[in-house]
Amino acid sequence: MAIVDITIYPVGTETTSVSQYVAEIEKVLEQESDRVKFQLTPMSTLIEGELKDLFEIVQRLHEVPFQHGIKRVETNIRIDDRRDKPLTMAGKIDSVKAKMK
Numbered sequence: 394m395a396i397v398d399i400t401i402y403p404v405g406t407e408t409t410s411v412s413q414y415v416a417e418i419e420k421v422l423e424q425e426s427d428r429v430k431f432q433l434t435p436m437s438t439l440i441e442g443e444l445k446d447l448f449e450i451v452q453r454l455h456e457v458p459f460q461h462g463i464k465r466v467e468t469n470i471r472i473d474d475r476r477d478k479p480l481t482m483a484g485k486i487d488s489v490k491a492k493m494k
Contacts, residue, residue, distance in 0.1 A: 395444045395474040396482055399451060400437040403458035404465035418457050425450050432482060441482050444474060 403414050415433070422431045422440065429442035429450060440447055455468045473480065 394480050397440045397447045398437050398471040400469045402467040403463040414458050418454050
C-alpha cells in the first residue's frame with residue numbers, strides 16, 4: 394500500500410474559487426472507493442491504495458478540470474511508499490497520537 398497526497402490546480406479560472414473542481418475530483422474518487430481510500434483535507438486530498446491503482450487514478454483526476462473547459466492544469470503529487478511494514482493513513486495518525494501520550 395502507498396499513500397498519495399495530490400493537489401490539482403486549474404489555471405485560468407474565472408474566479409479564485411476552485412471548490413467546484415475539487416468537488417468533481419472527489420466524485421471521481423467516490424467511483425474508485427472499491428480500489429482506494431481517500432480523505433479530503435483543506436489543502437489537498439490523500440489517497441491510499443496499491444501504487445499501480447494510484448497512478449491510474451491520479452491520471453483520471455488530472456483530467457477532471459480539462460473535462461470542464463480548463464485549458465491548463467498543474468498537478469502536484471507526493472508519494473509515501475513504505476515497503477518494510479504496512480502503511481495506511483490511519484496507521485500514520487495513530488503512530489503520532491501514541492507518541493503524544
